[in-house]
Amino acid sequence: MSGIREPVTAEGSAADAARGHLAAKASRYRIARPDRDLTPVRTTVAGGLETVRLRQRHRGVDVLGGEYVVRMESKGGERVVTGTSGKYFTGLKVATEPEVAAETAVELAVDAVERQLAPRWPDGDADHAEEQPLSGTARGLVVLPRGPGVLTWQVTVRGTDTATGLPVLSEVYIEARTGHPVLQYSGIKSFTTPASAPKGASPPDRSRMPAVTQDGGGTKGSGVRIDGTAVELQVDRDEARKEYVTRDRSRTEAGGGKNLISTWDARGRYWTELVGRWPIPGLKEFGSPTPAFGREATELGVVDAHWAAGKVHDYYKKVHGRDSLDGRGLPVNSLVGFPESPFAQWDGTKVIYGGSNQEYRPFSSALDVVGYELTHGVIENSAGLVPAAQSGSLGEAIADYFGNAIQTDLYGLPMDSPDSGLLGETLCRAKGPRACAARDMNDGRTTSKSFQGVAFSNDNGGVHLNSTIFSGALWDIREDLDTALADRIVYKALTQYMSPLDGFTEGRNAVIAAARDLKVTDGQLRAVERSFDAHGIVPDWELALGVDSDLLFGRLNTDAAVGAGGGWWVTSKSNDDGVEPYSVWAGRVDGTGAPRRISPNDGRYHTRPATDGKTVVWKSTRGSRNPEVLARPLAGGPVKKLFSTDSYRADITSLHVEGKVVTFAFHPLRGGSRVVYLRMGETDPVYIEPSAGGRAAGTGAPSLSNGRIAFSHFGRGKHDIEVLDVATGHRTVMRQLGTPLSAGHTAITGTYVYWLATEDPEYARTAVRRANLDGTGVVDISPAMGKDALHGMFLTASDEAVTVAAQTPDDKLSRLWQLSPDGARLGRVSCNRGEQTTYASAGGKQVVWVDRTTGYNDLVVRNRPAGTCG
Numbered sequence: 001m002s003g004i005r006e007p008v009t010a011e012g013s014a015a016d017a018a019r020g021h022l023a024a025k026a027s028r029y030r031i032a033r034p035d036r037d038l039t040p041v042r043t044t045v046a047g048g049l050e051t052v053r054l055r056q057r058h059r060g061v062d063v064l065g066g067e068y069v070v071r072m073e074s075k076g077g078e079r080v081v082t083g084t085s086g087k088y089f090t091g092l093k094v095a096t097e098p099e100v101a102a103e104t105a106v107e108l109a110v111d112a113v114e115r116q117l118a119p120r121w122p123d124g125d126a127d128h129a130e131e132q133p134l135s136g137t138a139r140g141l142v143v144l145p146r147g148p149g150v151l152t153w154q155v156t157v158r159g160t161d162t163a164t165g166l167p168v169l170s171e172v173y174i175e176a177r178t179g180h181p182v183l184q185y186s187g188i189k190s191f192t193t194p195a196s197a198p199k200g201a202s203p204p205d206r207s208r209m210p211a212v213t214q215d216g217g218g219t220k221g222s223g224v225r226i227d228g229t230a231v232e233l234q235v236d237r238d239e240a241r242k243e244y245v246t247r248d249r250s251r252t253e254a255g256g257g258k259n260l261i262s263t264w265d266a267r268g269r270y271w272t273e274l275v276g277r278w279p280i281p282g283l284k285e286f287g288s289p290t291p292a293f294g295r296e297a298t299e300l301g302v303v304d305a306h307w308a309a310g311k312v313h314d315y316y317k318k319v320h321g322r323d324s325l326d327g328r329g330l331p332v333n334s335l336v337g338f339p340e341s342p343f344a345q346w347d348g349t350k351v352i353y354g355g356s357n358q359e360y361r362p363f364s365s366a367l368d369v370v371g372y373e374l375t376h377g378v379i380e381n382s383a384g385l386v387p388a389a390q391s392g393s394l395g396e397a398i399a400d401y402f403g404n405a406i407q408t409d410l411y412g413l414p415m416d417s418p419d420s421g422l423l424g425e426t427l428c429r430a431k432g433p434r435a436c437a438a439r440d441m442n443d444g445r446t447t448s449k450s451f452q453g454v455a456f457s458n459d460n461g462g463v464h465l466n467s468t469i470f471s472g473a474l475w476d477i478r479e480d481l482d483t484a485l486a487d488r489i490v491y492k493a494l495t496q497y498m499s500p501l502d503g504f505t506e507g508r509n510a511v512i513a514a515a516r517d518l519k520v521t522d523g524q525l526r527a528v529e530r531s532f533d534a535h536g537i538v539p540d541w542e543l544a545l546g547v548d549s550d551l552l553f554g555r556l557n558t559d560a561a562v563g564a565g566g567g568w569w570v571t572s573k574s575n576d577d578g579v580e581p582y583s584v585w586a587g588r589v590d591g592t593g594a595p596r597r598i599s600p601n602d603g604r605y606h607t608r609p610a611t612d613g614k615t616v617v618w619k620s621t622r623g624s625r626n627p628e629v630l631a632r633p634l635a636g637g638p639v640k641k642l643f644s645t646d647s648y649r650a651d652i653t654s655l656h657v658e659g660k661v662v663t664f665a666f667h668p669l670r671g672g673s674r675v676v677y678l679r680m681g682e683t684d685p686v687y688i689e690p691s692a693g694g695r696a697a698g699t700g701a702p703s704l705s706n707g708r709i710a711f712s713h714f715g716r717g718k719h720d721i722e723v724l725d726v727a728t729g730h731r732t733v734m735r736q737l738g739t740p741l742s743a744g745h746t747a748i749t750g751t752y753v754y755w756l757a758t759e760d761p762e763y764a765r766t767a768v769r770r771a772n773l774d775g776t777g778v779v780d781i782s783p784a785m786g787k788d789a790l791h792g793m794f795l796t797a798s799d800e801a802v803t804v805a806a807q808t809p810d811d812k813l814s815r816l817w818q819l820s821p822d823g824a825r826l827g828r829v830s831c832n833r834g835e836q837t838t839y840a841s842a843g844g845k846q847v848v849w850v851d852r853t854t855g856y857n858d859l860v861v862r863n864r865p866a867g868t869c870g
Helices: 014-024 104-117 297-301 304-319 367-379 389-411 467-480 483-497 503-519 522-533
Strands: 002-008 038-046 051-058 061-075 078-087 136-145 150-158 166-175 181-186 189-192 219-224 230-238 243-245 261-266 334-336 343-344 353-355 552-553 562-565 570-572 581-588 605-611 615-621 627-635 639-645 649-657 662-667 672-681 687-689 699-703 708-715 720-723 730-734 742-746 750-760 765-771 779-782 793-795 802-808 810-819 827-830 834-841 847-851 858-862
Touching: 002 014, 014 038, 014 061, 014 078, 038 061, 051 078, 051 793, 051 827, 061 483, 104 150, 104 166, 136 166, 136 581, 136 793, 150 181, 150 742, 166 708, 181 779, 189 367, 189 389, 219 297, 219 304, 219 742, 230 304, 261 304, 297 304, 304 334, 304 353, 304 367, 304 389, 304 483, 343 367, 353 367, 367 389, 389 467, 389 483, 389 503, 467 483, 467 503, 467 522, 467 605, 483 503, 552 581, 562 649, 570 605, 570 858, 581 605, 581 615, 605 649, 615 649, 627 649, 627 662, 639 672, 662 699, 672 708, 687 742, 708 742, 708 750, 720 742, 720 750, 730 779, 750 793, 765 802, 793 834, 810 834, 810 847
Parallel strands: 061 136, 261 334, 334 353, 562 605, 562 834, 672 699, 699 742, 742 793
Antiparallel strands: 002 078, 038 051, 051 061, 061 078, 136 150, 150 166, 166 181, 189 343, 219 230, 230 243, 343 353, 552 858, 562 570, 570 581, 605 615, 615 627, 627 639, 649 662, 662 672, 672 687, 699 708, 708 720, 720 730, 742 750, 750 765, 765 779, 793 802, 802 810, 810 827, 834 847, 847 858
16 A cells, blocks of 8 residues: 555564554554554664555464565654555464474475476485484474465575485475475576586584684785775785685775675585575684785685675665665675685575686676676565565575666666666676576567466476566666666565565555656656566466366365376365375266265375376375375275375375385385385285395386386396286396486386386486387387487386476476387477476377466366477
């Protein structure tokens, strides 16, 4: 709400006045007890303008994204409210007493991140018991604002992804009644290259922080940037070290630490020492015997990082009157020199810059990248945009905008240059600007033609993939208006109008409201509105997203697996608010009839279903209790328990059913996985043991057809595919082409066995391999190398077609590709733009899958492949 001028008390704090206004206007705002349910977060004051941010609490527990903003003027002993904005969730009723302990929530959160990073399927011989790359910390209870609310434990999981070497800093929300992970995203805001894969040594023993001198205002030093430009550096004499260090006190008050800018030496450090932690024991600023820092500081990017941090700090102070990133003099810390890892990231406390390599300069050498990273600190300390999905894209867009605005103004670059909207274009040693840039705000992307719906596990829900849709609109505004006015509009929208869960439409409204507040002319306001219109950011823009698939079941609101067989589909669904524990539903693939609930409504999470058209089997869990496999006839009848385990924190995947035979993969917390099968009502579960390979050996990735189970067998660096005849117990090993690095994700039909095989660890592509049921006739129907190779992740098959979920070099989203059994490529299953995730063959060339094009998780179907999608 804007355009109001309503008096409030001039006495007392701005926060009390803001809450008093909301209480007095209860019929308007529908906030019954602002004094109880709104907690002051921060108040900013600039030129008589007061902006108060209030965080919503439900029965004493913080509400994720619940934040109200009250804007006021305070002059001449009077105070008036000029506007309000934000989100307050009025329908919350959830109880706030957890049933899951915090310690258990931490364990479950770590498990969830491990599954997301490296799903438990045979991919090598690493013993899970010997690897502890992740740890978790409970942050307290948080209510997710879905329907009546979901009570969760917020857990921060940090560590290293052992497969890629990349740092992990994930926020996981564990439902506090059942223990199911209901929300998960990365807390790292990074600017990376496609090949970035940081590596680090084991952490050395460091036990104390460096001594810091407190006297004096620093020294003027110098250095040379990567591009050869000599610049002045503000440094400090450290008498304990007897050298000059990259510690800038020029903006601090005497003896104080506010507005201190420091650049630290991260060489030889380990990720778990750095990410999400501050201070870091033993860390030292870069030093030099003289105030003139030399060649090493240049080549490492130290000079650039230290110089650029000061420029970004000064921009926010001089242009917007902001006292550092948090508005209260927050010290700016930059870590430089992480070895051979070209990247940059803001982790909530500092910026970390990796080293350079033959292709890339240090990322600190790009002023727009430094501005981008530090602007994330401004965003966190103002609107607090949640770094996931649309709100995350909004944050990325604003960081891109200000990063580029700072560079453009400082370098005097013309706004009408076609390269003015490039991000990171100077980082490459050989490539030109356009080939080098990570993003281009002038790429002309729109919601209707370019928005890509993806899972939270992919780019935090598309925060980078979709950011230039919004940043493009902001950059158009800067091109059409006076640049200083455009910056003021965007900054005011961020700091005074936006709230944590805002999406593109709310972002548009915030920018337009800020422009009006700054009393722009009618022509200037039309230019702002026109910029958003041109990028398709209009009310209800989501309705314009087209698809080529048929909807079977909409808005699943789960991370659902899919099964199909006998003309039926099965999947898991929550209610429209995502509040209810997941339940299993079934329906006809031809779309006739109404979907029916299969699982009981008993408070457990029912997931990963499979069906043969007569029976549905699925996994059921509650909290840290061990999972069960349940079954129920599609025609109705009692639910039967087929399998349970005493193994703590075990997992169950890859369920299949055919007649009375059920098979799945069982994953204990320690050691290798096992394929399990049973005959319903006739036999106890049978574990398919590895024939050799040590305690980390296992069997996994089963598939089932015509009474045969195909599965992978791995141990001691060797990977095989086998077929078990359930009736006789006979196992047949499939022949291999060479010695694959890995082999898994099987599919079996009445004629062939298919699997994915990786041959080259440096080439992330997989062959789609086929063999006769007796193990002979092994061929690749899709190559492991070359331009036509796919990065296959999963596959399914019928007698007529093989469907592979895969990425290609030109497309990093999971897409469905279909091949004929002889290897003739039939093309993409669907040309939908969004991510195509869990799926199942429904017979013939028909495929059902979860599609995210619209931004929702929709179960859809196509009867034949779409083709090339050119």
